[in-house]
Amino acid sequence: MTKKIILKGTYCIIIQLRDDTVIEVGKKGPINFKMGYYVYVGSALNSLETRLKRHLSNKKKLFWHVDYLLNSSSSEIKEIVFAVNENKWECMLASKISCHGTEIHGFGCSDCKCDSHLFRFDEIELSVKTCRDAFKTLELDPKMLDDLINKN
Template structure:
């Protein structure tokens, strides 16, 4: 299995949803694709956790991943904040999401169309 230092989890949301996201409160998510940047320094177990519907809601992304469909994750050999900065140049961000332990504006981004990246992919079936 390919290892990386960070990942972009791609989720699809079919309809507008209002989601209570821990301390961030209620967030309105419009239909489309969401790109979440996280750390994969200890392997892909956290990414595989994102693919599961049944889980304790611990991180911001958990609240979204139970209402949106996690499609796949791209793996990168770059630090997560560097990947988030790259996405911030191209996509709309959801402020303060997933970045309570860094100085980034966000680690969650929105796209109306499914984006693609040149990187190895981890799919839900790879976690079984």
């Protein structure tokens, strides 16, 4: 009998917002989002695979701030960059990404002291490169969504 390996790690979801839109984000209330590409930084120390599958699913209870953004008819996940690691790197990763993107103040960081875990970019290429470079700066090995899908 083989034991299932549970991956832990930190991730960046790259979300395209096709239109300017106002989204009601739980207790935060309405937020004005400009069209563009958004990088959401998160971590999953229980099961990275389960968390990413949840984010990719269209049927879920709206719980985290990012759920409300992903629930918008204008949004679509374009890429996920992640690193498998036992430690929680999301705040350090968000700090690195904040130097290159426009932060959405107070988004996704209610359980830490960061200003934000969501950042807007004009171009998908820059958002992906920024995420990959941030992981590398922290000496983490960035993988792409296809790496996780092809593993199975």
